[in-house]
Every structure is written in structure tokens, then in C-alpha cells.
Amino acid sequence: MQKIIITGALGQIGTELVLNLRKKYGNENVLATDIREPEQGSEILDGPFEILDVTDKDKLFELVKDFKADTMMHMAALLSATAEKNPLFAWELNMGGLVNALEAAREYQMQFFTPSSIGAFGPTTPKDMTPQETIQRPTSMYGVNKVAGELLCDYYHTKFGVDTRSMRFPGLISYIKEPGGGTTDYAVEIYFKAIREGKYNSYIAKDTYMDMMFMDDAIKSIIQLMEADGSKLIHRNAYNVSAMSVDPETIKESIQKLMPEFELGYDVDPERQAIADSWPNSIDTTCAKEEWGFSPQYNLDSMTELMLNAIKEKDKLAQK
Known part of the structure; x- marks a missing residue:
């Protein structure tokens, strides 16, 4: 990773991800984007920032091209409870934005990350020590989006060779x-x-x-997964993680x-x-530990x- 573009940079994960990546890779090498402006005085404005609606494919492609990005971290999404209040909009934003982001990754040969969630599981999934590979029949629109997203990232990896990576986050x-x-x-x-x-x-x-999981561990895990040897990643979309x-x-x-x-x-x-x-009540994180060294500290x-x-x-x- 040398030039990183982040969508949804003002969201739950995006805010801290931007700040941590800038510390490691330099302010000028991490472009933060969101559909709204940051608050005045926000640390996000210490580096490059652009307004972006991820459903606007042309603007997304333009930013990727101009920034010469080699990595995209697609964080823009509606979360579970919010998505359930407006499920059709959630589908349009969560899936439409993801397709646009994956198309940009394919076109510009970028490494790609987007988060999945324990929301990808459903009531028929084993509840305790939920396996990495198991039944995924969620009953929320957010969960449906996440399962579809995992499969779509797998498709772009196998069909087009896009280096897609993801993890199923618990509550952060x-x-x-x-x-x-x-x-x-x-x-x-x-x-x-x-x-x-x-x-x-x-x-x-x-x-x-x-x-x-504590947010510091989540951010560290994203960076660790993105820096991991891709040849060792078997379950790349998406790993169970939890603390x-x-x-x-x-x-x-x-x-x-x-x-x-x-x-x-x-x-x-x-x-x-x-x-x-x-x-689930609890999930099994063995694959993440074995394939790229996942190890939460808190x-x-x-x-x-x-x-x-x-x-x-x-x-x-x-x-x-």
C-alpha cells in the first residue's frame, strides 16, 4: 500500500482508520472521502479530503485516477438498525456503492478492503463458536447486503484477479x-x-x-490483513474476528x-x-489467527x- 483512498471516512471505522493510516503512510498518501463535510477543526482535514457519494461511479473513478490510488478501503455503508428503517435505500447504497468500488479496483488494479459483519449470520447459523464457513441466512437487509458483499468480493477475486480482503467485524x-x-x-x-x-x-x-472488539484492535487488524502475504489467505472474504x-x-x-x-x-x-x-453468541476466529496472525490486545x-x-x-x- 502506497496511495490509499478511503470511502465513508467519517463513519464509525473510517475516522480512526484514516488517522492511523496517515500516521503510518503519511498524510498526503491517504485520501479521505465522504458524502458530507468534516466538522471544522477535524483531524481528517490535516490530509486530503474530497466529497464523494459512492453511488456516483464517475466521480469515484475520477478521484481514484487523479490520486493514483493503489489501494481502496471501502467503508461507506448504512449500519444494521439504520438499514432496517429504509431497506431499499440500504440496498442501493450498500450494494450499489460496493459494485462501483469493486469496478474501480478492477479498472485501476487496486488492492481492496471492505468490512463484512457478524450480521452476515442468521438464526439458523450455529450460535456458539460459529465456524468460519457455515450457514449464512440473515434476516435483516444489512445482513443480506453483507452476505452478498462477501460473495461479490469473492467473484471479483476469482473472475478478475482483484486482491479483495475482508473480515466479519463484531460490535466495535x-x-x-x-x-x-x-x-x-x-x-x-x-x-x-x-x-x-x-x-x-x-x-x-x-x-x-x-x-x-475495541476499535484500536479493529484498525490494527485491517492494516495487518492488508499487509499480509496474499498467497496465505484462504478465506479472504471474510474472516471471523472478535475479542x-x-x-x-x-x-x-x-x-x-x-x-x-x-x-x-x-x-x-x-x-x-x-x-x-x-x-451468534460467539464466533470462532481460528482461520484469521492461522492465516494472517490476528491477535487482539484488549x-x-x-x-x-x-x-x-x-x-x-x-x-x-x-x-x-
């Missing part, structure tokens, strides 16, 4: 980007509410286990080790709960300590 937890419409976002909200209000009502029910399987009570107990007064209640959202119930307690301290500091700076 970050203090930098606040929740943005995902089913697993309760696991982000709970930390912000713990600091700001001392209590939280979860829209996901007790005993609903889902996989999670922990938790339910709301598990996170509450971790927070209470540092904030004993923290209170957790429940106000379950039937729509998001239905999505969560269709996903467990629940180390992540909790970092999240709480970082949100405190973030709020202090915002008040100045």
Missing part, C-alpha cells in the same frame, strides 16, 4: 466516534452514559451475548469494578433485539478502563 467499541445506528451500539452508549449520567437503560436484553463475547450484564460488572455506583436498567427495543437474537476489563478514562478526558476538553 470506541470513545472517539459516538454511536451511529448499529445493533451493537449499546456497548458504546453504556460507557458514555456511565460517565455522563451514572446509569444506562439498555435496548438489548439481559443474557443477549454478542461478539465485541470477547459479552451481554449487557457482563459490561455492567466490568464498569462497576471502577464505578461501583453505576446502575443498569433495560428498555428493550424489539426491532434491534430481533436483529441481535438472529446473530480484553473487556482493559477496554473498560481505557474507555471510561478517555470519555472523562474527552468531556473535560469539550467543556473548555
Whole structure:
């Protein structure tokens, strides 16, 4: 990777991915794009930025050509709960944008990454230690998009030789980007509410286990996968990755080790709960570990300590 273009750069993963790639490859070598402008003073503006609607194929091709990109990281998408509110738009954006991005990768011979998700699994998928290769019959539009995306990336690799790579992300937890419409976002909200209000009502029910990972590990894993020897990649689209399987009570107990007064209640959202119930309790990450060395650094307690301290500091700076 030398010249990298990122779509959806202001999204949940994109924001931190841009900043980390610029530290490693240089500000001028990472072009961030999104459909909206960054906020004034955003670190994203420390390097090149362009407005891009990924459904606009001509503009996408123009940017890739002018930037002389050799790598594309396609992060633009609607997340699970948001996609369910407008499924036809989700299909147009998530799949139309992906096809355009893959066509650009084929035309300009770029290495290509796009994230998949545990949302690619469904209620008939084995729930515990879900295998790398298994039944994928999701019941959400987001999940349908992700399964189709995995297959489409496989097709572009086998048919056209595009170096496509991906991983099935679990819920991602970050203090930098606040929740943005995902089913697993309760696991982000709970930390912000713990600091700001001392209590939280979860829209996901007790005993609903889902996989999670700290955002730092997710970003490191993307870069690690993209730098891996392609000849060793068997399950390139898409690897199971995860750091922990938790339910709301598990996170509450971790927070209470540092904030004993923290209170957790429940106000379950039937729509998001239905999505969560269709996903695995835990997934098997053996293939990612064996094929490219996946190894997350943060467990629940180390992540909790970092999240709480970082949100405190973030709020202090915002008040100045």
C-alpha cells in the first residue's frame, strides 16, 4: 500500500482508520472521502479530503485516477438498525456503492478492503463458536447486503484477479466516534452514559451475548490483513474476528469494578433485539489467527478502563 483512498471516512471505522493510516503512510498518501463535510477543526482535514457519494461511479473513478490510488478501503455503508428503517435505500447504497468500488479496483488494479459483519449470520447459523464457513441466512437487509458483499468480493477475486480482503467485524467499541445506528451500539452508549449520567437503560436484553472488539484492535487488524502475504489467505472474504463475547450484564460488572455506583436498567427495543437474537453468541476466529496472525490486545476489563478514562478526558476538553 502506497496511495490509499478511503470511502465513508467519517463513519464509525473510517475516522480512526484514516488517522492511523496517515500516521503510518503519511498524510498526503491517504485520501479521505465522504458524502458530507468534516466538522471544522477535524483531524481528517490535516490530509486530503474530497466529497464523494459512492453511488456516483464517475466521480469515484475520477478521484481514484487523479490520486493514483493503489489501494481502496471501502467503508461507506448504512449500519444494521439504520438499514432496517429504509431497506431499499440500504440496498442501493450498500450494494450499489460496493459494485462501483469493486469496478474501480478492477479498472485501476487496486488492492481492496471492505468490512463484512457478524450480521452476515442468521438464526439458523450455529450460535456458539460459529465456524468460519457455515450457514449464512440473515434476516435483516444489512445482513443480506453483507452476505452478498462477501460473495461479490469473492467473484471479483476469482473472475478478475482483484486482491479483495475482508473480515466479519463484531460490535466495535470506541470513545472517539459516538454511536451511529448499529445493533451493537449499546456497548458504546453504556460507557458514555456511565460517565455522563451514572446509569444506562439498555435496548438489548439481559443474557443477549454478542461478539465485541475495541476499535484500536479493529484498525490494527485491517492494516495487518492488508499487509499480509496474499498467497496465505484462504478465506479472504471474510474472516471471523472478535475479542470477547459479552451481554449487557457482563459490561455492567466490568464498569462497576471502577464505578461501583453505576446502575443498569433495560428498555428493550424489539426491532434491534430481533436483529441481535438472529446473530451468534460467539464466533470462532481460528482461520484469521492461522492465516494472517490476528491477535487482539484488549480484553473487556482493559477496554473498560481505557474507555471510561478517555470519555472523562474527552468531556473535560469539550467543556473548555
